[in-house]
Amino acid sequence: MRITFYGGAEEVGRSCVVLEDRRKRMMLDCGIKLGEELEFPLIDDNELKRINEIVISHAHLDHSGYVPHVYSKRARPKIYSTKPTRDLMGVLLADYNKIQTGKGRRFFGQKDVDDVMRDVNIVEYEDCVKTGSFPFTFYNAGHIMGSAMTLVKVNGGLLYTGDIAFRKTRILDGCKMNLKAETLLTETTYGKKEDVLPSLKEASSKLVKIINETLDKGGHVIIPSFAVGRAQEVLMALDDYMRSGALAPSKIFIEGMIGKTMRIYRHNAIYANDDIKKRILMSEDDPFKSPNFHYSRSKTKEDVLAEPSIIVSTSGMLSGGPVMFYLEKLGENPKNTLIFVGYQAEGTLGRRILEGQREITLGGKELKLKMRIERVKISGHADFSELLQFIRGVKGLKRVFLMHGEKSDLKDELEKKYEIVVPRLLETYGI
Ligand SMILES: [Zn+2]
Ligand SMILES: [Zn+2]
Structure with a gap:
């Protein structure tokens, strides 16, 4: 062969x-x-x-x-x-x-x-x-x-x-x-x-800490994410911590294709682990339809930008999608935070920012990133x-x-x- x-x-x-x-x-x-x-x-x-x-x-x-x-x-x-x-x-x-x-x-x-x-x-x-x-x-x-x-x-x-x-x-x-x-x-x-991933618990508590600090200052948190996989895991974690009170109450906005892929995850919940299946089958508590999750109703995203919130949006490596809009709107304000959770491939804007580049061009416009940049490794690998x-x-x-x-x-x-x-x-x- x-x-x-x-x-x-x-x-x-x-x-x-x-x-x-x-x-x-x-x-x-x-x-x-x-x-x-x-x-x-x-x-x-x-x-x-x-x-x-x-x-x-x-x-x-x-x-x-x-x-x-x-x-x-x-x-x-x-x-x-x-x-x-x-x-x-x-x-x-x-x-x-x-x-x-x-x-x-x-x-x-x-x-x-x-x-x-x-x-x-x-x-x-x-x-x-x-x-x-x-x-x-x-x-x-x-x-x-x-x-x-x-x-x-x-x-x-x-x-x-x-x-x-x-x-x-x-x-x-x-x-x-x-x-x-x-x-x-x-x-x-x-x-x-050197590729050592922190435990899910360690990663989650780091995530919670950064988000709380940002919300506390009245800032927004942007989490760029792939539409499938990382997004669902991050959203479930945020929801769990918000329900337990560890994470300050705020709206979690789901942007880009993540809404659609969440629905597909829900339809195929039989492929999830037993904890998720039990929650769906044995209680009214459907984790995919948490009241903490929100979808913007405005084309200009006023509802998202109005108050401190968490935005989970495609694309995961900043190569397009609604996350680019938020980066442009929120990137120059040091109150806000950008948190990378996934792999950033060579040649992507995500990788360049992670490696320290702060002057970027978005849609022909020069932008100087002043927002806090963090990395929390929540990997699917x-x-x-x-x-x-x-x-x-x-x-x-x-x-x-x-x-x-x-x-x-x-x-x-x-x-x-x-x-x-x-x-x-x-x-x-x-x-
Ligand atoms: Zn993959
Ligand atoms: Zn792959």
Whole structure:
């Protein structure tokens, strides 16, 4: 069997791996890379027509964003995902299409998105799926709702992690451990030794402290967040702390696509952990519909800006979305605070601000950021030591491909025990 990396090699973004033997081809993820420029998997359009199946690990666009492009090239591979992934993908792809069309870049149409949605084959966790090419099983990856690791039943087992998170969060259980596979393709977003994530409790209390200090001064808090995953976790945490009295009462405004994705989380609550399911099933206390959550009713956002409040808004890396409006309105006032909670990729405005840049240009306007800038790591990914623990837990493991990461220290840690490969773009490996 051959494995080719068309994306997601030595980078975070455009995850796209193809497994093939003489007759069959299965694509694991089909994502795009969202930076200043869009980047696509380096696969030829003609090659797309020869793909039998695409298996999507989760809805984030760096894993699913290229699927409608495939359709627009008239290729029709079979597509597999979990139900939450399908539902969330529908929202993210439609939004991506709208944004690109708005920028005068049209790669596919809404019809392609609709066709993809109609054609997705829904797979439940732990069911064995017999496809036309290689049989596979999904296991919970703990990263966002519906996220799945794919165990392909070939050559002693090939496990593709997609994105994984280790810890139980407010909404999800951690990823499934100790699976059996000879070959592992793992994400390495936090693959550096210094990538140590604080416990959820530590992170939350830091978050609460910063927010209280800001509200106390009469300021606003902006939390840029991805629409899917981090946003829901942060909102649940804020709601919990506000209910307990630890967090000062104020309105929590939900902006951008986060409202829509919250509804999808609610519809798919069966995929959440038992705590959430119990709250929904056994009480009137639906955490997704908390009275603390608010949606702006004004185009000019007067209701949000009128009094100190917390704004959770897309996009997570400050590459567009309503958060840009708030940054422009609130960025020059030292009373306000910007809190990064997620990963900031190289080349994004979020990363530059995090690295100390304070003079920025927004919509052609020069802006000097005087607001407080903070970082609270609430991650949807396993950190360095968790990745090691996960990898060492895989039974019968012989070789590991380290992907979906920029630079990592994992190779040094692991090469005594396993064959370690850091694949390059467009390289093919035989196993
Ligand atoms: Zn992801
Ligand atoms: Zn990813």
